Amino acid sequence: MSNKHNAREAILDTASRLFFTQGYHATGLNQIIKDSDSPKGSLYYYFPHGKEELVLTCINRTSEMVSQNLRHYVEGEDSPAQAVQNFILSMAREAEESSFEGLVPFSFWVAVETSCVSNELRTACQCVFKDWQDVIAQRLMKDGMQEEAAVGKATVVVSLFEGALLLALTCRNVQPLVAAAESIPAILA
Amino acid sequence: MSNKHNAREAILDTASRLFFTQGYHATGLNQIIKDSDSPKGSLYYYFPHGKEELVLTCINRTSEMVSQNLRHYVEGEDSPAQAVQNFILSMAREAEESSFEGLVPFSFWVAVETSCVSNELRTACQCVFKDWQDVIAQRLMKDGMQEEAAVGKATVVVSLFEGALLLALTCRNVQPLVAAAESIPAILA
DNA sequence: TTTATTATGTAGACCAATTGTTATAAAAGT
DNA sequence: ACTTTTATAACAATTGGTCTACATAATAAA
Numbered sequence: 103m104s105n106k107h108n109a110r111e112a113i114l115d116t117a118s119r120l121f122f123t124q125g126y127h128a129t130g131l132n133q134i135i136k137d138s139d140s141p142k143g144s145l146y147y148y149f150p151h152g153k154e155e156l157v158l159t160c161i162n163r164t165s166e167m168v169s170q171n172l173r174h175y176v177e178g179e180d181s182p183a184q185a186v187q188n189f190i191l192s193m194a195r196e197a198e199e200s201s202f203e204g205l206v207p208f209s210f211w212v213a214v215e216t217s218c219v220s221n222e223l224r225t226a227c228q229c230v231f232k233d234w235q236d237v238i239a240q241r242l243m244k245d246g247m248q249e250e251a252a253v254g255k256a257t258v259v260v261s262l263f264e265g266a267l268l269l270a271l272t273c274r275n276v277q278p279l280v281a282a283a284e285s286i287p288a289i290l291a
Numbered sequence: 292m293s294n295k296h297n298a299r300e301a302i303l304d305t306a307s308r309l310f311f312t313q314g315y316h317a318t319g320l321n322q323i324i325k326d327s328d329s330p331k332g333s334l335y336y337y338f339p340h341g342k343e344e345l346v347l348t349c350i351n352r353t354s355e356m357v358s359q360n361l362r363h364y365v366e367g368e369d370s371p372a373q374a375v376q377n378f379i380l381s382m383a384r385e386a387e388e389s390s391f392e393g394l395v396p397f398s399f400w401v402a403v404e405t406s407c408v409s410n411e412l413r414t415a416c417q418c419v420f421k422d423w424q425d426v427i428a429q430r431l432m433k434d435g436m437q438e439e440a441a442v443g444k445a446t447v448v449v450s451l452f453e454g455a456l457l458l459a460l461t462c463r464n465v466q467p468l469v470a471a472a473e474s475i476p477a478i479l480a
Numbered sequence: 481t482t483t484a485t486t487a488t489g490t491a492g493a494c495c496a497a498t499t500g501t502t503a504t505a506a507a508a509g510t
Numbered sequence: 511a512c513t514t515t516t517a518t519a520a521c522a523a524t525t526g527g528t529c530t531a532c533a534t535a536a537t538a539a540a
Contacts, residue, residue, distance in 0.1 A: 123407070131500060131501090132499080141515090141516050152501065211457060224461065227461050254474075255470075258473075260454070261470070264454035272413065281443040281447050284443065288480065321526090330489095332491055
């Protein structure tokens with residue numbers, strides 16, 4: 103699992119990175135196989151349905167990473183507001199360190215792009231957002247918030263986070279993320 | 292100006308619609324010229340630098356529309372919170388009426404996509420967000436808010452709005468927009 | 481007023497390059 | 511021997527872009 107090339111994993115890693123930074127249509131299969139040093143034969147061996155199956159796998163794989171990471175913050179000792187703030191600020195830190203090229207896999211603007219490709223992809227992207235919201239909503243409810251309010255606030259948090267990422271990536275500046283983090287307490291109050 | 296075909300305007304209208312719903316790379320020039328009933332010769336006559344010049348024109352054109360529409364709401368009689376709420380809810384209404392295909396030109400996720408294409412495009416997209424924020428920040432300052440706070444809150448509002456659009460488009464559901472509107476008073480307080 | 485001349489657009493065939501995809505055969509690993 | 515994986519070559523389709531021929535309209539010269 104270490105020194106062997108392991109084409110499948112290499113392809114998935116590279117494809118995820120490229121899809122989530124450049125976009126679905128902007129990323130060609132040729133670039134993926136070249137960047138991952140994997141042969142094209144392997145790509146269609148592991149993903150017989152081609153590009154769409156590949157991006158679907160990337161999305162699902164990413165979805166789990168996202169849930170896990172978010173849970174790490176939200177299910178800790180801190181208050182919900184503190185936890186979400188820390189999560190967003192850790193993204194801002196990561197963004198700066200990687201010169202706005204490593205926000206993968208949290209900038210999910212590619213969801214809208216792939217939603218136009220097929221219904222299967224749209225459903226998968228919906229689930230990602232849903233999982234994300236659930237983690238936050240569950241925590242809010244555990245703190246005594248009514249379900250309806252918790253779901254609403256969780257949606258707002260996810261929307262704000264995604265939007266702030268959108269602006270941060272476009273402007274190459276963490277300010278939107280910092281401002282978003284600062285406004286979290288007011289939102290969750 | 293009415294019965295004559297006016298290829299330039301037809302191309303811009305169609306291109307804007309397609310770029311902002313499908314994305315930059317997903318929209319081919321052939322589709323644009325077919326949907327707008329304009330010949331390819333005209334496209335390169337009016338936009339000699341091709342696709343990039345075309346999308347740049349679409350973005351700038353849209354930028355002005357956005358500023359104008361937002362100003363209409365924000366510079367009215369209502370309180371800032373009321374104004375922004377009305378603006379977002381009007382988007383939600385428009386989204387439902389058009390079955391989530393007419394959110395153009397407010398869903399600006401295409402900004403991240405085009406930002407990868409060239410620095411010129413990234414700068415243009417930055418300006419769009421900047422204008423948008425300025426309209427809100429100016430209004431907040433007129434109501435007595437400190438500049439620093441006003442700019443921060445304006446950024447949050449724009450981020451939240453863009454993120455809510457992202458979720459709404461992906462889930463084909465206005466709930467994120469409604470939830471965003473509801474949280475505006477708490478954010479601007 | 482008629483005739484030339486020059487812009488202004490239109491129309492679409494055509495191009496090289498690249499897209500995603502398939503087929504087939506050679507290896508490698510067990 | 512047999513499955514798994516790799517390595518290419520070729521595929522049709524489409525991409526953004528170029529090119530030339532053509533029509534129309536405006537202006538100038540006769």
